[in-house]
Amino acid sequence: MQYPTSIKIIRVPCTGKVDLLHILRAFEKGADGVYVVGCLEGDCHFNNGNFRARKRVEQAQKILNTIGIEGERAQMYNLSSSEGPRFAEFAAEMDERIRKLGPNPIKPAKQKAA
Amino acid sequence: MIVADRKPIEEIIGEINDKENILILGCNECVTVCEAGGKKEVGVLASALRMNFLKQGREVKIDEITLERQCDHEYLEEIRDVIDQYDAVVSLACGVGVQFMAEKYHTTPIYPGVNTCFMGVTEERGLWTERCQGCGQCILARTGGLCPVSRCAKRLFNGPCGGSTQGKCEVNKETNCVWQLIIEQLKALGRMDDYEEISPIKDWSTDRAGGPRKVVREDVQQ
Numbered sequence: 001m002q003y004p005t006s007i008k009i010i011r012v013p014c015t016g017k018v019d020l021l022h023i024l025r026a027f028e029k030g031a032d033g034v035y036v037v038g039c040l041e042g043d044c045h046f047n048n049g050n051f052r053a054r055k056r057v058e059q060a061q062k063i064l065n066t067i068g069i070e071g072e073r074a075q076m077y078n079l080s081s082s083e084g085p086r087f088a089e090f091a092a093e094m095d096e097r098i099r100k101l102g103p104n105p106i107k108p109a110k111q112k113a114a
Numbered sequence: 115m116i117v118a119d120r121k122p123i124e125e126i127i128g129e130i131n132d133k134e135n136i137l138i139l140g141c142n143e144c145v146t147v148c149e150a151g152g153k154k155e156v157g158v159l160a161s162a163l164r165m166n167f168l169k170q171g172r173e174v175k176i177d178e179i180t181l182e183r184q185c186d187h188e189y190l191e192e193i194r195d196v197i198d199q200y201d202a203v204v205s206l207a208c209g210v211g212v213q214f215m216a217e218k219y220h221t222t223p224i225y226p227g228v229n230t231c232f233m234g235v236t237e238e239r240g241l242w243t244e245r246c247q248g249c250g251q252c253i254l255a256r257t258g259g260l261c262p263v264s265r266c267a268k269r270l271f272n273g274p275c276g277g278s279t280q281g282k283c284e285v286n287k288e289t290n291c292v293w294q295l296i297i298e299q300l301k302a303l304g305r306m307d308d309y310e311e312i313s314p315i316k317d318w319s320t321d322r323a324g325g326p327r328k329v330v331r332e333d334v335q336q
Contacts, residue, residue, distance in 0.1 A: 067166040109170075
């Protein structure tokens with residue numbers, strides 16, 4: 001299975017662990033996009049962790065849009081743990097989406113400051 | 115608790131757009147419980163503001179502090195040594211905390227980061243509803259523990275009115291008629307005799323009609 005090398009994976013015990021702050025801080029640190037891959041809806045081992053994650057991704061999208069950064073840089077995907085090829089598909093889709101959007105717009109200012 | 119709701123980020127940005135050193139000041143009490151102004155909301159707002167300014171090509175210093183309370187001197191004193199570093203403070207406390215900050219630190223502009231709504235309860239996560247208007251003359255003993263001042267649109271003391279239909283208020287069909295609830299509660303308590311008693315005219319001088327209020331307790335004063 002191959003997926004784009006641009007993707008950095010951060011493992012969490014459940015997507016319900018992913019907080020709005022984690023997503024925002026990733027962007028603040030210069031990530032061009034952030035996506036969360038959770039279990040299929042209705043199949044969460046902890047009942048509603050993936051629904052929580054989806055809501056948090058939506059909150060992040062809203063905040064990003066408000067400050068003029070494309071909200072679609074944050075995305076939520078769902079798959080079952082046996083769907084490796086699907087995982088790679090999502091990665092490719094996200095990679096393509098972000099390449100179309102270009103780099104995180106706060107990067108130039110961050111580089112200037114550094 | 116005092117229930118507040120987050121202000122739109124664009125409104126806050128509009129107030130502080132020309133500032134260079136900003137403190138986002140949270141409060142560990144009510145606004146933390148109603149998820150509007152606690153440590154986490156401070157972090158979210160600060161992150162959004164930092165990105166907003168970076169996107170404009172500006173590196174604005176945005177610090178985060180969350181105090182135990184903003185309605186008591188001793189906790190507000192904790193930032194005395196650092197307050198002069200900032201040319202603006204966005205307080206995520208309720209209106210009480212924002213005002214106490216402004217009273218204490220005259221030379222630093224304080225901006226509210228939340229809209230303060232009412233005194234209420236957490237019915238469930240994400241749903242807060244009003245329970246008390248602080249009228250200063252509690253009558254809950256006579257009404258089965260349900261308040262017609264805060265929960266009856268007409269603040270009736272001898273309700274319900276003719277607009278109560280199938281347990282709902284005529285002002286808003288989603289609102290329960292509190293007088294219907296009071297009657298049901300008094301029935302359950304076997305206290306319908308209380309209901310039959312006509313309530314006297316309420317003394318509203320202890321409510322907001324008498325202007326800003328105060329509680330003086332000489333027995334605990336120092």
